[in-house]
């Protein structure tokens with residue numbers, strides 16, 4: 127079998143695999159990127175996709191290193207300036223405003239496939255990137271210190287570094303025997319794409335109820351996404367309703383801020399938390415959902431993936447500048463130390479929200495109200511906004527302690 131040789135082999139060209147390839151290509155590295163599923167071409171007349179993400183300014187900054195952000199804006203994205211969080215029972219009610227930290231917006235709500243398409247447009251123009259799709263790796267291994275990928279079509283590719291960007295069920299991670307810590311939440315989440323009677327909004331909101339959070343994310347024009355967390359059985363029941371019946375249920379159960387809505391599409395997701403026990407080995411690195419999956423409560427999943435990208439790009443670039451073997455575990459370990467800690471911290475923060483707000487014990491209520499009162503103070507609020515926007519790395523001091 128003839129082997130095609132590259133510097134880097136990336137398995138999975140979703141948002142994080144494509145994002146990583148686009149920035150590593152700027153370092154002149156030769157990259158092969160494998161994607162099993164060909165995404166549908168984007169067209170403005172298409173209905174909004176159910177899978178959307180709130181992209182943080184830090185994610186935008188990574189995409190702005192190439193034309194990806196301009197490409198994305200040429201398709202469709204909805205900036206949001208404010209974020210409101212409140213409780214149905216209790217007195218917690220907080221509104222975060224980008225103006226409080228001198229920013230124009232807190233983030234953008236974007237369909238996942240638009241983000242992916244914007245990155246693919248960049249990859250197609252990068253001469254040192256081979257975007258191979260549909261192409262499904264079936265066997266990945268290390269032989270004589272070289273990483274190998276064999277595909278369904280019987281071809282073999284080699285590289286110094288293999289990147290697992292193939293999502294939560296990562297085949298690469300499993301083939302290298304890297305274990306995960308995993309837990310399933312009791313709640314599931316219903317997502318409905320809706321047409322709104324109200325005009326385009328610049329606020330996302332989330333209301334915490336004893337049965338789970340309810341949220342609204344604005345999309346361009348009179349569109350939005352409604353997210354409804356509840357016990358898995360109830361979410362299944364709701365998702366089996368017709369669009370009209372579900373629309374009525376949402377109007378009855380959701381806050382008046384939603385206005386009149388019409389359900390266009392719907393789906394539901396199980397919630398799980400999963401963390402790989404290691405991110406690196408010699409010639410191997412895990413990024414994005416292949417490394418970590420978190421509760422989507424605060425919409426941070428893909429943003430963590432883009433922070434992985436920024437960190438890995440920096441670590442590889444430093445090693446290349448110093449003439450080191452950038453694909454070796456001793457060079458990649460800094461990436462693991464920085465990102466594993468930061469991702470873990472975000473997972474724990476989401477768990478604190480999840481358990482803290484689904485709990486009616488008086489001690490927890492007292493703690494929750496105390497935390498919300500604290501968060502209302504100007505300096506604390508600004509720190510929370512910076513953290514949510516990715517402007518503040520709260521793990522930097524911790525990482526110093528842990529890497530000593």
Ligand SMILES: Cc1cc2nc3c(=O)[nH]c(=O)nc-3n(C[C@H](O)[C@H](O)[C@H](O)COP(=O)(O)OP(=O)(O)OC[C@H]3O[C@@H](n4cnc5c(N)ncnc54)[C@H](O)[C@@H]3O)c2cc1C
Pocket residue numbers: 137138139140141142143160161162163178179180181238261262263264291292293294297315317395413414415416422424425426427428429430431
């Ligand atoms: C309900 C819900 C809401 C969410 N909301 C948000 C949000 O608001 N903000 C946010 O930041 N995140 C959100 N997330 C999380 C976010 O969707 C994920 O973190 C993100 O999609 C991960 O991107 P990824 O590229 O790492 O993995 P994936 O999106 O899973 O992409 C993996 C890619 O690899 C390909 N692949 C898999 N196996 C192979 C193989 N063997 N060969 C070739 N290709 C392969 C797949 O086809 C896919 O294209 C949400 C998640 C859920 C469930």
